[in-house]
Amino acid sequence: MINPPVLGTERLELLPLLVEHADEMAAALSDPALHTFVGGSPGTPRELRARYQRMVAGSPDPGVSWCNWAVRLREESRLVGTVQATVVPSSGRLEAEIAWVVGTPWQGRGIATEAALALVAWLEQHPVHTLVAHIHPDHRASASIASACGLVPTGRWHDGEVRWQRDTVAPPPP
Numbered sequence: 112m113i114n115p116p117v118l119g120t121e122r123l124e125l126l127p128l129l130v131e132h133a134d135e136m137a138a139a140l141s142d143p144a145l146h147t148f149v150g151g152s153p154g155t156p157r158e159l160r161a162r163y164q165r166m167v168a169g170s171p172d173p174g175v176s177w178c179n180w181a182v183r184l185r186e187e188s189r190l191v192g193t194v195q196a197t198v199v200p201s202s203g204r205l206e207a208e209i210a211w212v213v214g215t216p217w218q219g220r221g222i223a224t225e226a227a228l229a230l231v232a233w234l235e236q237h238p239v240h241t242l243v244a245h246i247h248p249d250h251r252a253s254a255s256i257a258s259a260c261g262l263v264p265t266g267r268w269h270d271g272e273v274r275w276q277r278d279t280v281a282p283p284p285p
Protein backbone atom coordinates (compact mmCIF):
# COMPACT_ATOMS: atom_id res chain seq x y z
CA MET A 112 0.00 0.00 0.00
CA ILE A 113 1.21 3.50 -0.85
CA ASN A 114 0.63 6.24 1.73
CA PRO A 115 0.31 9.83 0.51
CA PRO A 116 2.89 12.26 1.94
CA VAL A 117 2.62 16.05 2.21
CA LEU A 118 3.51 17.53 -1.19
CA GLY A 119 4.45 21.14 -1.80
CA THR A 120 4.42 23.48 -4.79
CA GLU A 121 5.07 27.20 -5.05
CA ARG A 122 1.50 28.19 -4.16
CA LEU A 123 0.05 25.01 -2.74
CA GLU A 124 0.37 22.42 -0.02
CA LEU A 125 -1.14 19.02 -0.75
CA LEU A 126 -2.09 17.59 2.65
CA PRO A 127 -3.00 13.92 3.07
CA LEU A 128 -6.77 14.02 3.52
CA LEU A 129 -8.10 13.94 7.09
CA VAL A 130 -11.65 13.64 8.41
CA GLU A 131 -10.97 17.01 10.07
CA HIS A 132 -10.80 18.64 6.61
CA ALA A 133 -14.45 17.82 5.89
CA ASP A 134 -16.12 20.96 7.29
CA GLU A 135 -13.84 23.41 5.50
CA MET A 136 -13.98 21.36 2.32
CA ALA A 137 -17.79 21.22 2.38
CA ALA A 138 -17.80 25.04 2.30
CA ALA A 139 -15.11 25.26 -0.39
CA LEU A 140 -16.87 22.73 -2.64
CA SER A 141 -20.47 23.83 -2.05
CA ASP A 142 -21.22 25.02 -5.62
CA PRO A 143 -23.53 22.55 -7.44
CA ALA A 144 -21.80 23.58 -10.72
CA LEU A 145 -18.81 21.49 -9.64
CA HIS A 146 -20.94 18.43 -10.41
CA THR A 147 -21.90 19.41 -13.97
CA PHE A 148 -19.62 16.82 -15.55
CA VAL A 149 -19.00 14.32 -12.77
CA GLY A 150 -22.57 13.93 -11.45
CA GLY A 151 -23.81 13.95 -7.88
CA SER A 152 -24.23 17.01 -5.68
CA PRO A 153 -22.18 18.85 -3.04
CA GLY A 154 -21.77 16.94 0.22
CA THR A 155 -22.85 18.36 3.54
CA PRO A 156 -20.18 18.55 6.25
CA ARG A 157 -21.66 15.42 7.80
CA GLU A 158 -21.66 13.55 4.47
CA LEU A 159 -18.09 14.57 3.75
CA ARG A 160 -16.98 13.49 7.23
CA ALA A 161 -18.45 10.05 6.57
CA ARG A 162 -16.94 9.91 3.07
CA TYR A 163 -13.52 11.03 4.28
CA GLN A 164 -13.68 8.46 7.08
CA ARG A 165 -14.07 5.74 4.45
CA MET A 166 -11.34 7.22 2.25
CA VAL A 167 -8.87 7.51 5.13
CA ALA A 168 -9.59 3.92 6.22
CA GLY A 169 -8.34 2.88 2.79
CA SER A 170 -9.32 0.25 0.29
CA PRO A 171 -10.45 -3.12 1.64
CA ASP A 172 -8.14 -4.59 -1.02
CA PRO A 173 -4.59 -4.30 0.39
CA GLY A 174 -3.18 -4.18 -3.15
CA VAL A 175 -5.10 -1.00 -3.90
CA SER A 176 -4.05 2.42 -2.55
CA TRP A 177 -6.49 5.28 -2.15
CA CYS A 178 -4.35 8.42 -2.08
CA ASN A 179 -6.29 11.58 -1.33
CA TRP A 180 -5.09 15.09 -0.63
CA ALA A 181 -6.69 18.34 0.47
CA VAL A 182 -5.21 21.21 -1.53
CA ARG A 183 -4.32 24.23 0.60
CA LEU A 184 -3.67 27.61 -1.00
CA ARG A 185 -0.75 29.04 0.96
CA GLU A 186 -1.55 32.74 0.44
CA GLU A 187 -5.09 32.37 1.79
CA SER A 188 -4.36 29.58 4.30
CA ARG A 189 -7.48 27.85 3.02
CA LEU A 190 -8.42 24.48 1.65
CA VAL A 191 -9.56 25.03 -1.94
CA GLY A 192 -9.89 21.57 -3.46
CA THR A 193 -8.77 17.98 -3.61
CA VAL A 194 -6.67 15.72 -5.78
CA GLN A 195 -6.71 11.96 -5.71
CA ALA A 196 -5.03 8.90 -7.13
CA THR A 197 -6.29 5.34 -6.93
CA VAL A 198 -3.29 3.11 -7.49
CA VAL A 199 -3.98 -0.46 -8.60
CA PRO A 200 -1.78 -3.31 -9.77
CA SER A 201 -2.34 -4.08 -13.43
CA SER A 202 -0.49 -6.88 -15.22
CA GLY A 203 2.42 -6.71 -12.77
CA ARG A 204 2.67 -2.92 -13.06
CA LEU A 205 1.02 -0.03 -11.26
CA GLU A 206 -1.78 2.03 -12.77
CA ALA A 207 -3.17 5.21 -11.19
CA GLU A 208 -6.53 6.78 -11.87
CA ILE A 209 -6.28 10.48 -11.09
CA ALA A 210 -8.88 13.21 -10.50
CA TRP A 211 -9.11 16.80 -9.25
CA VAL A 212 -11.60 19.33 -7.92
CA VAL A 213 -11.09 23.04 -7.19
CA GLY A 214 -13.76 25.20 -5.54
CA THR A 215 -15.44 27.70 -7.85
CA PRO A 216 -14.03 30.89 -6.22
CA TRP A 217 -10.47 29.69 -6.86
CA GLN A 218 -10.86 28.37 -10.42
CA GLY A 219 -9.07 29.73 -13.47
CA ARG A 220 -5.83 30.44 -11.61
CA GLY A 221 -3.93 27.31 -12.58
CA ILE A 222 -4.46 25.70 -9.17
CA ALA A 223 -5.77 22.36 -10.45
CA THR A 224 -2.96 22.12 -12.99
CA GLU A 225 -0.31 22.93 -10.36
CA ALA A 226 -1.76 20.34 -7.95
CA ALA A 227 -2.15 17.68 -10.63
CA LEU A 228 1.45 18.13 -11.82
CA ALA A 229 2.70 17.67 -8.24
CA LEU A 230 0.57 14.55 -7.88
CA VAL A 231 1.88 13.11 -11.14
CA ALA A 232 5.51 13.87 -10.23
CA TRP A 233 4.99 11.96 -6.98
CA LEU A 234 3.33 9.02 -8.75
CA GLU A 235 6.26 8.82 -11.19
CA GLN A 236 8.61 8.16 -8.29
CA HIS A 237 6.90 4.94 -7.24
CA PRO A 238 6.97 4.21 -10.17
CA VAL A 239 3.43 4.18 -11.50
CA HIS A 240 3.55 3.04 -15.12
CA THR A 241 0.15 4.13 -16.39
CA LEU A 242 -1.82 7.27 -15.57
CA VAL A 243 -5.53 7.28 -16.35
CA ALA A 244 -8.25 9.94 -16.12
CA HIS A 245 -11.86 9.68 -17.26
CA ILE A 246 -13.08 13.00 -18.63
CA HIS A 247 -16.42 14.11 -20.07
CA PRO A 248 -15.93 15.04 -23.74
CA ASP A 249 -17.23 18.60 -23.14
CA HIS A 250 -15.07 19.24 -20.07
CA ARG A 251 -12.40 21.50 -21.55
CA ALA A 252 -10.78 22.50 -18.26
CA SER A 253 -10.17 18.90 -17.21
CA ALA A 254 -8.91 18.01 -20.69
CA SER A 255 -6.35 20.84 -20.40
CA ILE A 256 -5.18 19.58 -17.01
CA ALA A 257 -4.83 16.02 -18.32
CA SER A 258 -2.87 17.31 -21.33
CA ALA A 259 -0.56 19.28 -19.06
CA CYS A 260 0.11 16.01 -17.21
CA GLY A 261 1.01 14.27 -20.46
CA LEU A 262 -2.14 12.21 -20.84
CA VAL A 263 -3.79 11.82 -24.24
CA PRO A 264 -7.34 10.81 -25.09
CA THR A 265 -7.85 7.19 -26.11
CA GLY A 266 -10.75 5.80 -28.08
CA ARG A 267 -12.07 4.06 -24.98
CA TRP A 268 -15.20 5.28 -23.20
CA HIS A 269 -16.54 4.53 -19.74
CA ASP A 270 -19.90 5.80 -18.46
CA GLY A 271 -20.03 8.63 -21.03
CA GLU A 272 -16.46 9.72 -20.35
CA VAL A 273 -13.33 9.36 -22.47
CA ARG A 274 -10.39 7.46 -21.04
CA TRP A 275 -7.26 9.59 -21.11
CA GLN A 276 -4.00 7.75 -20.57
CA ARG A 277 -0.26 8.15 -20.31
CA ASP A 278 2.13 5.22 -20.35
CA THR A 279 5.56 5.86 -18.93
CA VAL A 280 8.75 4.24 -20.09
CA ALA A 281 9.68 2.84 -16.67
CA PRO A 282 10.35 -0.91 -16.90
CA PRO A 283 8.09 -3.33 -15.04
CA PRO A 284 9.35 -4.65 -11.70
CA PRO A 285 11.52 -7.81 -11.93
Ligand SMILES: CC(C)(COP(=O)(O)OP(=O)(O)OC[C@H]1O[C@@H](n2cnc3c(N)ncnc32)[C@H](O)[C@@H]1OP(=O)(O)O)[C@@H](O)C(=O)NCCC(=O)NCCS
Nearest residue numbers: 145210211212213218219220221222223224251252253255
Ligand atom coordinates in the same frame (compact mmCIF):
# COMPACT_ATOMS: atom_id res chain seq x y z
C1 LIG B 1 -11.66 20.98 -13.59
C2 LIG B 1 -11.26 21.92 -12.47
C3 LIG B 1 -10.55 21.11 -11.39
C4 LIG B 1 -10.32 23.01 -13.03
O1 LIG B 1 -9.79 23.75 -11.92
P1 LIG B 1 -8.95 25.10 -12.16
O2 LIG B 1 -8.13 25.33 -10.95
O3 LIG B 1 -9.87 26.17 -12.61
O4 LIG B 1 -8.02 24.67 -13.37
P2 LIG B 1 -6.78 25.50 -13.94
O5 LIG B 1 -6.92 26.93 -13.54
O6 LIG B 1 -5.55 24.77 -13.59
O7 LIG B 1 -7.06 25.46 -15.49
C5 LIG B 1 -6.88 24.27 -16.22
C6 LIG B 1 -7.12 24.53 -17.68
O8 LIG B 1 -8.52 24.64 -17.90
C7 LIG B 1 -8.81 25.86 -18.52
N1 LIG B 1 -10.07 26.27 -17.94
C8 LIG B 1 -10.31 26.62 -16.69
N2 LIG B 1 -11.61 26.87 -16.53
C9 LIG B 1 -12.18 26.70 -17.74
C10 LIG B 1 -13.49 26.83 -18.26
N3 LIG B 1 -14.50 27.17 -17.47
N4 LIG B 1 -13.71 26.55 -19.56
C11 LIG B 1 -12.70 26.18 -20.36
N5 LIG B 1 -11.42 26.04 -19.93
C12 LIG B 1 -11.19 26.31 -18.66
C13 LIG B 1 -7.67 26.77 -18.20
O9 LIG B 1 -7.52 27.79 -19.17
C14 LIG B 1 -6.51 25.81 -18.21
O10 LIG B 1 -6.16 25.51 -19.53
P3 LIG B 1 -4.78 26.01 -20.13
O11 LIG B 1 -3.72 25.49 -19.20
O12 LIG B 1 -4.75 25.35 -21.47
O13 LIG B 1 -4.88 27.49 -20.16
C15 LIG B 1 -12.50 22.62 -11.88
O14 LIG B 1 -13.23 23.23 -12.91
C16 LIG B 1 -13.41 21.65 -11.13
O15 LIG B 1 -13.18 21.34 -9.98
N6 LIG B 1 -14.46 21.16 -11.78
C17 LIG B 1 -15.40 20.29 -11.13
C18 LIG B 1 -14.81 18.93 -10.76
C19 LIG B 1 -14.43 18.12 -11.95
O16 LIG B 1 -15.14 18.11 -12.94
N7 LIG B 1 -13.29 17.43 -11.85
C20 LIG B 1 -12.79 16.60 -12.91
C21 LIG B 1 -12.67 15.17 -12.49
S1 LIG B 1 -11.43 14.33 -13.48
